[in-house]
Amino acid sequence: xxxxxxxxxxxxxxxxxxxxxxxxxxxxxxxxxxxxxxxxxxxxxxxxxxxxxxxxxxxxxxxxxxxxxxxxxxxxxxxxxxxxxxxxxxxxxxxxxxxxxxxxxxxxxxxxxxxxxxxxxxxxxxxxxxxxxxxxxxxxxxxxxxxxxxxxxxxxxxxxxxxxxxxxxxxxxxxxxxxxxxxxxxxxxxxxxxxxxxxxxxxxxxxxxxxxxxxxxxxxxxxxxxxxxxxxxxxxxxxxxxxxxxxxxxxxxxxxxxxxxxxxxxxxxxxxxxxxxxxxxxxxxxxxxxxxxxxxxxxxxxxxxxxxxxxxxxxxxxxxxxxxxxxxxxxxxxxxxxxxxxxxxxxxxxxxxxxxxxxxxxxxxxxxxxxxxxxxxxxxxxxxxxxxxxxxxxxxxxxxxxxxxxxxxxxxxxxxxxxxxxxxxxxxxxxxxxxxxxxxxxxxxxxxxxxxxxxxxxxxxxxxxxxxxxxxxxxxxxxxxxxxxxxxxxxxxxxxxxxxxxxxxxxxxxxxxxxxxxxxxxxxxxxxxxxxxxxxxxxxxxxxxxxxxxxxxxxxxxxxxxxx
Ligand code: ARG
Numbered sequence: 252x253x254x255x256x257x258x259x260x261x262x263x264x265x266x267x268x269x270x271x272x273x274x275x276x277x278x279x280x281x282x283x284x285x286x287x288x289x290x291x292x293x294x295x296x297x298x299x300x301x302x303x304x305x306x307x308x309x310x311x312x313x314x315x316x317x318x319x320x321x322x323x324x325x326x327x328x329x330x331x332x333x334x335x336x337x338x339x340x341x342x343x344x345x346x347x348x349x350x351x352x353x354x355x356x357x358x359x360x361x362x363x364x365x366x367x368x369x370x371x372x373x374x375x376x377x378x379x380x381x382x383x384x385x386x387x388x389x390x391x392x393x394x395x396x397x398x399x400x401x402x403x404x405x406x407x408x409x410x411x412x413x414x415x416x417x418x419x420x421x422x423x424x425x426x427x428x429x430x431x432x433x434x435x436x437x438x439x440x441x442x443x444x445x446x447x448x449x450x451x452x453x454x455x456x457x458x459x460x461x462x463x464x465x466x467x468x469x470x471x472x473x474x475x476x477x478x479x480x481x482x483x484x485x486x487x488x489x490x491x492x493x494x495x496x497x498x499x500x501x502x503x504x505x506x507x508x509x510x511x512x513x514x515x516x517x518x519x520x521x522x523x524x525x526x527x528x529x530x531x532x533x534x535x536x537x538x539x540x541x542x543x544x545x546x547x548x549x550x551x552x553x554x555x556x557x558x559x560x561x562x563x564x565x566x567x568x569x570x571x572x573x574x575x576x577x578x579x580x581x582x583x584x585x586x587x588x589x590x591x592x593x594x595x596x597x598x599x600x601x602x603x604x605x606x607x608x609x610x611x612x613x614x615x616x617x618x619x620x621x622x623x624x625x626x627x628x629x630x631x632x633x634x635x636x637x638x639x640x641x642x643x644x645x646x647x648x649x650x651x652x653x654x655x656x657x658x659x660x661x662x663x664x665x666x667x668x669x670x671x672x673x674x675x676x677x678x679x680x681x682x683x684x685x686x687x688x689x690x691x692x693x694x695x696x697x698x699x700x701x702x703x704x705x706x707x708x709x710x711x712x713x714x715x716x717x718x719x720x721x722x723x724x725x726x727x728x729x730x731x732x733x734x735x736x737x738x739x740x741x742x743x744x745x746x747x748x749x750x751x752x753x754x755x756x757x758x759x760x761x762x763x764x765x766x767x768x769x770x771x772x773x774x775x776x777x778x779x780x781x782x783x784x785x786x787x788x789x790x791x792x793x794x795x796x797x798x799x800x801x802x803x804x805x806x807x808x809x810x811x812x813x814x815x
Contacts, residue, residue: 252744253344256320257279259291259334266316270301286308286735289326289333294328306330317769338734339727342788344453345741349795354802357744361751362403365577368570369395369405372496372503373583375412377421377442380495380634382617389672390614391582392501392678392808393756400806406574407501410566411508413485415447417446419467421690422480424449428467432759438487485510496632498668500808507566515565523550527598543596563594571605575602578608580754585613585681592704612754615683616676637688642667644692645700649815652694662812666700667692669809673699676807677760697764699809702800705767707815709797712779726789732776736769740795746794747806756807763803770796 259550260277270280281292296306296315305422310327319325323335349356370763373390374380395405424445425434432805433441453459470477489506496502520536523529529536529550536551550561570579581591591611598606616623646663649656656662678684694700743762779789801811 252348253742255336255341255741256291259293262317262319262322262334263313265318266313267298270298283333284736287453288328288331289412290336290738292335293332294330295327295332302558309571320362338737341727342733342737342743342792343725343727345724345737346788346791346795347722349740349743349798350720351792353487353798354805356798356802357747358400358402359744361401362398362401362577364402364404366404366406366574367398367578367580368408368574368576369398369459370408370410370566370579370581370583370683372492372501373394373410373412373508374492376508377417377446378412378486378490379439379443382598382637385495385634385671386614386675387582387584387615388496388499388501389675389808390612390684390756391580393552393676393759393806394580394582394612394754396806396808397747397751397759399757400747402608403577406503406505407503408570409503411489411510412505413481413508413601414513414562416464416467418461418481418484419465420449421484422466422470422477423463425480434483434487434537438484439491439798442484442488449520469543472815482508495638498638498664499672500811502809506681509559509562512562512565512569515569516561519561519564520550522601523597526601528597538597538600540593540596540600543592544595545596547757548593548597553618554734560590560593563590564597567594567606567609568603569597576605576608576659577611579605580610580612582612582614583745585615587611588613603720610754614678614680615678616687618683620685621685623679637671637686640688641692644688645670645741648692648694648700653716653815656814662815665810665814667705669703669804670699672809673702673804673807676756677764679757680755699804699814702763702804703811704815705770705798705807706800706804706811707813708774709770709793709800710813712774712793713797716780716786716790716793718787718790720787720794722791725791726785726788726790729784729786730777730789732773733789733792736766736792736796739744739766739769740799742794742797743803750806758804759806763800763807766796766800766803 256277260273262277264271264273279294279297281294283289283292295310298309299306302309305672307330309648310330310332312404313331314325314327317325317332321337321340323337325332325334352358369391372388374382374384391407394406398405403443421442428448429441429445449459449463466477470481520529523538527536530539531537532547534553535549537547537549539547547691548560549558552558567579570576583591588611591609595606595609598609642663645667646659649659649663649666668694676696692700694704739762746758746762777789779793780786804811
């Protein structure tokens with residue numbers, strides 16, 4: 252991609268007397284929001300101090316000295332110099348590049364094929380997957396796709412919550428009230444039911460807790476029956492989770508959960524001991540982190556049981572050894588911020604420099620009617636139900652808009668699930684947001700279906716045109732109505748880079764909305780399918796929009812049906 256900003260910086264540099272370097276100029280150049288102010292603007296007031304002149308003056312004088320070749324015009328407006336790119340030339344360059352590279356437009360090799368484990372989704376066995384886990388799943392998946400586009404090799408790890416004393420309770424509950432049938436039919440609900448019942452009954456029968464502890468002890472000791480039950484519960488739960496993952500089109504590279512680190516924690520404790528980092532505090536083993544302004548990390552409880560962070564220490568070390576990662580990412584809710592600060596701090600204390608490559612990628616909560624969702628309050632939204640409802644709503648709208656569409660079921664599934672995913676990703680990840688299904692599945696407004704619909708509209712124009720565009724023979728587009736769309740197409744590569752740098756899929760989602768809007772505006776103003784000498788150029792634009800919208804949606808994990 253030609254660097255148009257650099258072209259502007261060079262032009263300014265040649266007109267001044269070395270008061271600023273080209274790099275300094277490039278840093279000051281702005282991208283005006285209003286197209287009437289040009290494509291780039293140089294704030295001449297940054298020279299006011301050295302030149303001891305009024306900024307307006309500077310702008311006026313400088314504009315006379317600037318070589319305007321390659322620009323449509325360059326003009327001084329107040330203290331700014333506005334640069335207008337040559338639309339015909341630039342549109343030709345951008346459209347040629349998009350259609351030559353197609354879905355590879357915007358690919359980078361920044362990552363040098365280095366691996367990046369991404370800890371994502373990570374629901375807890377025998378419990379329903381919550382909307383929080385959904386957020387982690389879709390944000391993590393999009394970040395994985397973005398990293399891959401930047402030349403990294405993402406490794407999607409589902410760090411399942413598959414160990415802990417709750418399994419003792421579950422086993423005792425199953426022993427008392429469980430049925431194999433029930434679990435097989437509806438694993439999550441059956442297991443959750445036993446667990447909930449256990450917590451009701453142990454209020455009156457505290458001996459239940461001792462029995463549960465005994466079951467967990469058996470599990471830890473590798474007892475055959477306990478292990479069989481644990482494996483079975485894990486498998487059945489995973490099957491249920493997988494139906495959701497399948498619908499979202501998400502696969503994992505590893506399901507190594509908490510249990511996987513059972514035999515890897517002793518080493519961690521040994522290293523901590525060797526390095527003199529372990530301290531005793533009220534019978535428990537801790538690492539003091541007051542130097543980091545953090546609470547101590549609790550490594551081993553009084554009863555010798557290891558904790559969540561101990562497992563995560565073992566996991567971090569394991570991942571470094573296994574993947575020799577460039578970065579190691581954890582897409583986990585904001586409420587675990589302190590946990591990850593502690594994790595990084597302990598690793599740092601252990602002398603691992605690579606702890607700086609560990610990044611917690613936090614996200615906010617999904618609320619409903621402004622209220623928090625929580626398992627305890629019973630205010631949980633069940634994921635499958637949400638997806639089913641979204642698909643049903645999408646289907647209604649498709650029936651109304653396009654009753655003869657072939658393959659309605661598949662399109663409705665893509666639009667409904669896509670809508671839920673897109674809605675999640677268009678919000679900056681740290682923001683809390685409200686979930687209102689009707690809002691999410693609307694075909695107008697800033698929604699996934701709107702972007703999908705815009706893509707389908709572009710595809711339908713191309714079908715009607717019955718002409719393929721030869722990327723080697725694209726001529727420039729002179730229609731000023733097309734300019735905003737062309738410019739946005741050219742910004743796709745830098746948009747991806749920003750999304751990657753900030754681990755922020757919303758950058759892509761907002762971009763896709765922006766591009767869809769610009770394209771629809773263009774389509775409303777200009778006739779596309781008219782036989783004249785600009786027809787091919789217009790088709791090249793439509794095809795480029797289709798390519799980039801589809802790729803933007805793909806990076807979010809959302810499908811783009813050709814028709815809807
Ligand atoms: N299972 C945990 C939960 O649901 C999330 C695990 C996140 N990953 C990690 N490596 N700690 O809260």
